[in-house]
Amino acid sequence: MSQHNFDDTLNSCLDLIQQGASIDDCLEQFPHASAELRPILELTAQMNMIEFAPPSIPAYQKGRNRLKATVQAKQEKQAETTDRRWVGDFLRDEIKLWLEIFSEQNMARRPRISGAALASILLVFSLFFSVTASADSLPGDRLYPVKTLGQQARIQLASSARKSAVIAEVSAKRADELEMVIEDTTREAIITLNGPVTRISDNTIVVEDLEIQLNAETVEAVRFTDGEPIEITVQLKNSVLAAISIDESDLEIEPVIEDEPEEDDSDADDSSPNNDEEVEEQDAEPNEEPVNNESEEEENKDKEKEINPNAGPGNNNGNGNTDPNPNAGPGNNSGNGNNDPNPNAGPGNNNDNGNNDPNPNAGPGNNNGNGNNDPNPNAGPGNNSGNGNNDPNPNAGPGNNNGNANSGQENNSNNNSNLGQENNGSNNSGQENEGKKDKKDKD
Amino acid sequence: MTNEIDLVKRAQSGDSEAFEKLYDRFYTPVYTYIYYRIGEQALAEDLTSDVFERMVMKIDDWKPMGKPFIAWLYTIAGNIVRNHVKRQQRIKWLSLNEQDADTGENLMTQIGKRLQHEQLARALGQLTEEQQQVIILRFLQGESIAAVAAAIGKTETGIKALQRRAINSLGRILEKDGVHVTT
Numbered sequence: 001m002s003q004h005n006f007d008d009t010l011n012s013c014l015d016l017i018q019q020g021a022s023i024d025d026c027l028e029q030f031p032h033a034s035a036e037l038r039p040i041l042e043l044t045a046q047m048n049m050i051e052f053a054p055p056s057i058p059a060y061q062k063g064r065n066r067l068k069a070t071v072q073a074k075q076e077k078q079a080e081t082t083d084r085r086w087v088g089d090f091l092r093d094e095i096k097l098w099l100e101i102f103s104e105q106n107m108a109r110r111p112r113i114s115g116a117a118l119a120s121i122l123l124v125f126s127l128f129f130s131v132t133a134s135a136d137s138l139p140g141d142r143l144y145p146v147k148t149l150g151q152q153a154r155i156q157l158a159s160s161a162r163k164s165a166v167i168a169e170v171s172a173k174r175a176d177e178l179e180m181v182i183e184d185t186t187r188e189a190i191i192t193l194n195g196p197v198t199r200i201s202d203n204t205i206v207v208e209d210l211e212i213q214l215n216a217e218t219v220e221a222v223r224f225t226d227g228e229p230i231e232i233t234v235q236l237k238n239s240v241l242a243a244i245s246i247d248e249s250d251l252e253i254e255p256v257i258e259d260e261p262e263e264d265d266s267d268a269d270d271s272s273p274n275n276d277e278e279v280e281e282q283d284a285e286p287n288e289e290p291v292n293n294e295s296e297e298e299e300n301k302d303k304e305k306e307i308n309p310n311a312g313p314g315n316n317n318g319n320g321n322t323d324p325n326p327n328a329g330p331g332n333n334s335g336n337g338n339n340d341p342n343p344n345a346g347p348g349n350n351n352d353n354g355n356n357d358p359n360p361n362a363g364p365g366n367n368n369g370n371g372n373n374d375p376n377p378n379a380g381p382g383n384n385s386g387n388g389n390n391d392p393n394p395n396a397g398p399g400n401n402n403g404n405a406n407s408g409q410e411n412n413s414n415n416n417s418n419l420g421q422e423n424n425g426s427n428n429s430g431q432e433n434e435g436k437k438d439k440k441d442k443d
Numbered sequence: 444m445t446n447e448i449d450l451v452k453r454a455q456s457g458d459s460e461a462f463e464k465l466y467d468r469f470y471t472p473v474y475t476y477i478y479y480r481i482g483e484q485a486l487a488e489d490l491t492s493d494v495f496e497r498m499v500m501k502i503d504d505w506k507p508m509g510k511p512f513i514a515w516l517y518t519i520a521g522n523i524v525r526n527h528v529k530r531q532q533r534i535k536w537l538s539l540n541e542q543d544a545d546t547g548e549n550l551m552t553q554i555g556k557r558l559q560h561e562q563l564a565r566a567l568g569q570l571t572e573e574q575q576q577v578i579i580l581r582f583l584q585g586e587s588i589a590a591v592a593a594a595i596g597k598t599e600t601g602i603k604a605l606q607r608r609a610i611n612s613l614g615r616i617l618e619k620d621g622v623h624v625t626t
Contacts (some may be wrong), residue, residue, distance in 0.1 A: 007607050010607055014606070048582075050479075053478065055470070055478075059485075066496060068459065074500065
């Protein structure tokens with residue numbers, strides 16, 4: 001017997017067993033392969049004895065809320081990254097160009113400004129409107145980095161004669177802003193300050209006229225003498241500045257307001273199915289058979305097919321589906337006597353909906369007594385019972401789906417075959433729909 | 444799969460509703476897959492939630508390469524289970540729950556099942572990703588060959604060969620671990 005024929009024979013046996021046939025029944029039908037089939041079918045029977053616990057509705061809802069929070073956090077992070085990148089890159093390029101244009105050497109050599117440079121200058125003017133919009137922002141605000149970049153640009157563009165005056169002016173303004181922020185007890189931020197240090201006591205120093213508390217970790221770092229420039233990162237909370245780290249400074253760098261500390265997302269990398277760590281782990285695990293033994297298989301051609309999201313283990317009796325089965329949000333949906341679509345969907349109890357139109361009571365939960373005359377996709381993990389429909393009723397998903405008396409073209413009483421690709425619960429079968437408990441009893 | 448691809452593309456563009464629809468659609472299959480790999484409901488629920496969190500974070504990496512979206516989620520789920528098992532060193536198994544009490548089965552039977560699940564899960568962990576998927580979908584969830592082919596992104600002929608290799612490998616691993624699979 002060729003391998004290909006044996007694969008077909010084995011598959012036929014598995015189908016028969018899933019329909020409720022015994023191992024001996026199968027082997028009788030394929031006596032020529034019984035020696036090879038028996039151990040496989042016996043292992044299959046043992047696996048069928050393993051029980052399945054469907055997911056709980058609270059866990060489903062909790063996971064859904066977590067998903068929403070993750071999506072929101074991702075969107076906020078992306079928006080912030082985009083803003084920063086745009087402003088940072090643009091300003092850097094423009095400042096560089098301005099410096100080039102207005103430097104004395106270039107002005108002498110090239111008194112006329114090119115069209116491209118002029119356009120660039122106009123863009124910078126328009127950008128200055130954005131910078132103006134950030135004029136009222138304070139440390140910790142989202143627009144404050146734009147403001148500090150503008151100040152940085154002023155310092156860079158100032159002539160060497162005026163540079164120190166501009167630095168002093170910017171520093172004074174910065175100090176005022178910091179004071180305003182510190183007075184606001186509700187603000188929290190991480191701030192980097194640059195300036196000469198003054199020691200007040202063993203646990204207190206002053207930088208940029210601001211008193212900073214030192215803790216056990218940072219007090220040792222104060223090896224600087226009074227007047228020496230330092231760069232210090234502080235945390236502002238309840239109007240108190242506490243040092244986080246201290247280092248030398250060149251005094252040219254402007255204070256930078258950073259975000260609240262972000263979690264290290266390096267762990268997220270291991271979610272990628274293709275990352276090195278994952279591959280390493282996969283390789284580390286012994287496989288009884290080489291991975292490449294699937295090379296003989298053809299690639300899937302059925303790209304248009306969909307999978308049933310409402311699939312899973314459980315007993316699903318009397319269901320006849322061929323249609324997609326939309327699951328939606330949670331809630332209890334009962335007693336809706338509508339003649340129009342009644343999208344009461346989601347995990348929860350969906351009971352007694354006497355609709356004559358599609359009634360997608362779906363999701364994990366109990367979906368009972370829905371007397372519909374049209375598609376009634378009561379689906380998802382849970383119990384789906386007593387749905388007297390005259391049209392496709394894809395009651396599927398983990399749980400018990402009993403007594404759904406459908407008479408639509410897809411519904412065959414006691415001959416339930418969820419053939420639609422979207423509806424393939426673990427035991428969504430017709431004559432073979434005996435559930436795992438039945439199998440266990442037989443075996 | 445066209446609608447599925449559209450949905451994923453919407454999610455990739457930041458549509459939060461699309462993410463929620465993906466969650467609703469694939470929650471149960473992902474949970475089931477993880478449950479059979481670890482055998483504990485609460486833990487399977489937590490790890491399923493982890494899968495969807497990573498789906499959000501990594502969805503930009505997904506491209507329609509002929510395989511369905513669920514195949515990608517199974518891969519993430521497999522990685523998460525593997526990492527979890529590695530971290531924990533040992534896996535906790537099915538605890539007694541109300542369902543067990545309701546069945547009225549005796550304690551020895553329940554213990555026997557827990558051990559069997561543990562052995563199976565350990566053996567599953569030694570199979571290739573696709574072999575694990577076919578064992579869980581075809582043998583444990585009782586899916587049809589057509590449904591498994593759609594979920595894994597292979598032809599039915601390919602799945603027939605894969606299921607034979609998978610079950611033979613699983614049998615050998617279990618025998619090696621001292622589990623007698625014959626009745």
